[in-house]
Amino acid sequence: MSLDNATVAKIARLARLKMTEPELAPMAGQLNNILDFVAQLNEVNVDGVEPMTSVVAMKLRRRADVVSDGGDPAKVTANAPQGESGYFTVPKVIE
Amino acid sequence: MRIEDFTIASARDGLAKGDFTARELTAAALDGMAAAKPLNAMITETPDHALKMADAADISRKAGQGGALNGIPLVIKDLFATEGVLTTAASHILDGFKPTYESTVTRNLWDAGAVMLGKTNLDEFAMGSSNETSYYGPVKNPWRGKGDVDLVPGGSSGGSAASVAAGFALGATGTDTGGSIRQPASVTGIVGVKPTYGRCSRWGTVAFASSLDQAGAFARTVRDSAIVLGAMAGFDPKDSTSVEVPVPDYEKGIDAGVKGLRIGIPREYRVDNMPAEIEKLWSQGIAWLKDGGAEIVDISLPHTKYALPTYYIVAPAECSSNLARYDGVRYGLRVPGKDLTDMYESTRAAGFGAEVKRRIMIGTYVLSAGYYDAYYLKAQKVRTLILRDFEAAFGKVDAILTPTAPSAAFPIGATSDPVEMYMNDVFTVPTSLAGLPGLSLPGGLSADGLPLGLQVIGKAFDEPTLFRVAEAMERAAAFTARPTRWWEGR
Numbered sequence: 195m196s197l198d199n200a201t202v203a204k205i206a207r208l209a210r211l212k213m214t215e216p217e218l219a220p221m222a223g224q225l226n227n228i229l230d231f232v233a234q235l236n237e238v239n240v241d242g243v244e245p246m247t248s249v250v251a252m253k254l255r256r257r258a259d260v261v262s263d264g265g266d267p268a269k270v271t272a273n274a275p276q277g278e279s280g281y282f283t284v285p286k287v288i289e
Numbered sequence: 290m291r292i293e294d295f296t297i298a299s300a301r302d303g304l305a306k307g308d309f310t311a312r313e314l315t316a317a318a319l320d321g322m323a324a325a326k327p328l329n330a331m332i333t334e335t336p337d338h339a340l341k342m343a344d345a346a347d348i349s350r351k352a353g354q355g356g357a358l359n360g361i362p363l364v365i366k367d368l369f370a371t372e373g374v375l376t377t378a379a380s381h382i383l384d385g386f387k388p389t390y391e392s393t394v395t396r397n398l399w400d401a402g403a404v405m406l407g408k409t410n411l412d413e414f415a416m417g418s419s420n421e422t423s424y425y426g427p428v429k430n431p432w433r434g435k436g437d438v439d440l441v442p443g444g445s446s447g448g449s450a451a452s453v454a455a456g457f458a459l460g461a462t463g464t465d466t467g468g469s470i471r472q473p474a475s476v477t478g479i480v481g482v483k484p485t486y487g488r489c490s491r492w493g494t495v496a497f498a499s500s501l502d503q504a505g506a507f508a509r510t511v512r513d514s515a516i517v518l519g520a521m522a523g524f525d526p527k528d529s530t531s532v533e534v535p536v537p538d539y540e541k542g543i544d545a546g547v548k549g550l551r552i553g554i555p556r557e558y559r560v561d562n563m564p565a566e567i568e569k570l571w572s573q574g575i576a577w578l579k580d581g582g583a584e585i586v587d588i589s590l591p592h593t594k595y596a597l598p599t600y601y602i603v604a605p606a607e608c609s610s611n612l613a614r615y616d617g618v619r620y621g622l623r624v625p626g627k628d629l630t631d632m633y634e635s636t637r638a639a640g641f642g643a644e645v646k647r648r649i650m651i652g653t654y655v656l657s658a659g660y661y662d663a664y665y666l667k668a669q670k671v672r673t674l675i676l677r678d679f680e681a682a683f684g685k686v687d688a689i690l691t692p693t694a695p696s697a698a699f700p701i702g703a704t705s706d707p708v709e710m711y712m713n714d715v716f717t718v719p720t721s722l723a724g725l726p727g728l729s730l731p732g733g734l735s736a737d738g739l740p741l742g743l744q745v746i747g748k749a750f751d752e753p754t755l756f757r758v759a760e761a762m763e764r765a766a767a768f769t770a771r772p773t774r775w776w777e778g779r
Contacts, residue, residue, distance in 0.1 A: 202650070209609060209653040210616070211646055212634035221650065224707060228651055231708050232598040232664070238671050245669035246676065249486045249500065249724025250532055250749060257526065269389040273620035282618050285629050 197222050197229070292317040293456025293771075297361055297513040300459060304350065304360050311350070311360025315343035315404050318362035321457030322406055327776040328429045330442075330451040332367045333375045334407040342404040349402065357520050359402030364458040366449045367408035368415055369395045369504075370493040374405075378495045379413045379423040382640025383621040392493025393525045394462060394504045401520040406458055409448030413642045414612065415469055415497045418713035420447025421701065422644040430477055430698045431455040431772040434737040440698040443473030443713070446507070450477040453507045454772065460517040461507040466498050467600050468694075468717025470505045471729040475693035475742025478731045478770065480514045480759070481507045485749045486724035487532035489518075490525030498607035499530075501600075501721050511730060511759040515539035518752070532750075539756055547761045548582030550754070553686035557593035558716060560695070567692045567741065570732045574690055574743045577765035578758070586686050590678040595671050596719040597711060602655050602668035603722070608645075609652025615640060647707060676723045683748050688758045691716050693729040693742035716744060726752050728759050731768040740770065 197205075199218040202225065206213040213221065267280035276283045290309060303309055319336050339362065346360035370376050370388035377383045391399075399405075412422040419441035420428040428447040430440040431454045442451040446463030450473035453461050463470040465483035474481025482505050489504035496502060506517035519539045525531040554575060559568075575585055617623035617636030624639045626632035641649065655664035682689065695715055704710050720727040726749070729742040743762065747755035 197654070205650050205654050205657065208657060209649050210613075210630070210633045210637055211641070211649065212631075212638035221647070224647055225650055225654070227706075227708050228601060228647070229654075231711075232602050232668075234598045235595060235602075235667055235671055238592070238595055238667075238674070240667060240670035240674070243670040243673050245666055246500075246672040247669070248530070249676065249722075250530075252487075252530075252532060254529055255526070255533075271619075272389050273386050275617060275621065275623035284618055285626065285632055287629055 196226050290317045292321040292459070295459060296510050297459045297508060297516050298510070300361060311343040311346040311404065312340060314360060315339050315362050318406055318457050321455070324777045325455045325457050327779045328431060328451050328455060329426055330410055330428050330448040330455070331364070331407045332377055332379065332410050332425050332448070335374060335405055338374070339404050339406050342399070346402045346404060356401030357516060358398060360404060361402070361459055362404045362406050363398065363517070364406050364409045364449055364452045364461045365395055366411055366446050366462050366464060368411060368464050368495045369462060370495070371395055371405070371408065374408065376408065376495070377425070378415070379411045379425055380640065380642070380645070381424045381622060382615045382637070386620045388493070390493060393490035393527060394494065394521045397521055397523060398462070403520065409446070409452055409461065411448055412445035413645050414495065414608070415445040415464055415466055416608070416644050416648055417444040418468070418472060418710055419704065420444040422642055424642060427701050429701070431776070432478060432698060432739055433772065433775060434739055438700045441476070441701050443476040443694070443698065445469040446473050449507050450474055450479060450481065453477070453479050453509060455776070459508065460513055462504060462521065463507055464494060464502055464504050465721065466501045466604060467721045468714035470507065471717045471727055471742070471744055472694045472713055474507060474729040476698040476740065478740030478768070479507055479509050480511050480728065480730045481505065482514045482518055482728040482755070483726060484518060484522060484752055485726045487530050488522050488750070488752070490523070490528040490531045492525055492527040496611040498604040499611060500607060501604060511756060511763045512540060512543060514728070515543060515756045534750055537753055539752060542753055543756050543760045545757050546581055547578055547758055550583045550688065550758065551586050551686040552578050552583045552758070553586050553588035553682050553689040555588050555590045555593065555682070555689060555691060557590050558691045560715065564696060566735050567695065570741050570743065571692050574732055574762060577762055578690065581761050581765065588682045588686060588689070590682060590719065592671065592674045592678050593719055596675055596722055597715055599668045599671045599675065599722060600718045601651070601711060602664050603672065605648040605652035606656050606665050607652070609649045609656065612645070612649055644707065672722050675719055679723045679725060688754055689746040691744045691746065693717065693744040697735040697737065697739035697741055720746050725749055726755050728755050730759050730763055730766070732766050733768065734770055
């Protein structure tokens with residue numbers, strides 16, 4: 195299976211990466227090389243094998259359902275490229 | 290005093306005896322760092338901060354306090370969030386990001402009294418094996434081959450490895466997702482240790498592939514690496530994958546030798562066209578262990594050849610998910626757009642470099658509708674088989690010995706094919722997929738006079754045996770070679 199330019203454009207859209215028309219073909223070539231490389235896995239029989247979910251057998255811990263942090267909008271927004279009155283601002287979404 | 294004459298252990302002794310102060314030691318390290326600028330190992334230098342921390346270490350020592358690293362100058366991979374200090378992940382997209390919090394690993398180091406000299410260069414978002422994908426430019430390996438060609442320091446933790454190899458930092462933090470501590474340690478002639486997954490907290494470390502990322506340590510000796518790792522490690526309730534197991538004193542028992550230990554030699558690591566000098570180094574390592582009284586056991590890890598393809602599905606998938614957060618809204622770079630989506634797409638197009646984009650694209654594809662089972666689920670199943678291989682082997686042996694990397698350091702710009710670059714991690718990736726601890730130590734020099742590393746792999750949470758085997762090998766190897774200090778006075 196080989197990715198064409200249209201599929202690459204679709205993936206770029208899903209990944210929210212702007213890609214110009216001339217960038218598509220080289221990217222397709224590189225992605226196809228990587229996909230050819232990983233296709234080796236088709237040789238492996240994984241019947242009845244559980245997918246790994248954690249490298250160390252463990253139960254996910256639960257913490258007490260209490261507020262442990264927060265209430266500091268100034269810290270949270272300190273690195274915002276654009277903000278106002280303790281909020282992040284973005285281009286207008288609703289017309 | 291010249292900083293490169295010290296190890297952490299010897300500096301610790303000198304500080305304890307009062308031969309010099311932490312301020313004097315730090316000042317020497319800052320001199321070394323300033324002289325090493327041509328290596329481009331640092332993204333941010335923090336000399337004022339370092340001297341303040343050194344003064345604090347001197348005050349606590351006078352008061353009879355101070356932790357295991359009191360007054361020891363370290364460098365920090367620029368993937369760990371440091372409060373108020375620029376944290377970039379070597380990416381344009383994190384322009385100007387100054388965290389308002391401290392990562393758990395660095396917090397632990399400062400609590401132990403360590404001094405931060407600055408933040409080190411790396412491959413962008415830790416994605417690379419040569420430190421060439423950094424937005425801040427490549428790092429030069431302190432070692433040079435024939436013809437004075439600039440070589441890569443390995444990656445992704447290239448700046449950390451170069452800093453320790455150049456001698457101005459007595460230790461460094463790194464992160465290892467598929468070999469990013471062990472491979473740079475190998476090609477810069479130092480020790481690098483990646484502990485068991487869950488040993489060090491991932492909280493406050495910029496995420497690449499969450500099921501693989503693990504912090505670890507660089508130093509010039511095995512003992513030093515044990516000291517640094519001991520201070521970094523520990524349970525952290527803020528990381529749900531942090532494991533609640535007490536951290537032993539890694540220096541204790543390090544001198545016990547290998548007598549009676551069973552060391553596995555996996556036959557599948559004898560890969561096609563393995564360079565003769567790597568093969569020779571490996572045989573030499575086996576001989577050292579035999580001489581030390583270890584029993585050498587031939588083992589099989591049958592799924593080894595599938596580790597790299599598995600990794601190049603799992604890691605990009607998790608990367609595409611983790612890097613979705615960089616959208617130009619909350620921190621870093623923002624490129625204006627005609628609407629919100631255009632702003633996201635323009636920001637990410639401008640902010641990420643080529644290798645990061647490739648991995649996001651592959652990851653998005655293998656997770657997309659219709660392909661998830663064929664790629665990601667399949668890879669996670671093969672990963673189970675890789676772990677089972679190790680579990681079966683560790684029923685018979687106490688540790689495993691392999692080469693760390695398939696070659697010595699190569700020239701900057703020598704490898705342009707992404708898949709060829711991935712091959713650098715052929716010996717380190719299986720351990721990462723299985724979450725096991727691995728350590729690289731210098732074993733000898735190549736024909737060109739460049740360092741080559743040997744990798745010791747341990748059972749989960751059995752770092753003490755890892756250090757014990759590595760310490761014995763370090764003594765046998767008696768690796769004293771150092772790079773010529775060509776960067777000084779430039």
